[in-house]
Amino acid sequence: MSNEDAIKKAMDEGVAAEDIAADLADDGVLNNSHITGILATKENTSAIEKATEAAKASHNSHSCSG
Secondary structure (H helix, E strand, C coil), X not given: CCHHHHHHHHHHCCCXXXXXXXXXXXXXXXXXXXXXXXXXXXXXXXXXXXXXXXXXXXXXXXCCCC
16 A cells, blocks of 8 residues: 555544654654654653652652651
């Protein structure tokens, strides 16, 4: 399927024009590859937030009062 056909199909299925553009800008192929980057960023952010919270909790439980 050509990109033209894929774009038409995506538009017919209600995919937003900006999502189509982002996907094509990513690697020139309409294959939702841009989503992988978005999901990876969200997963990394979530992991960083969890690690930060764990570190804060650990620090608070080991802090000395005096």
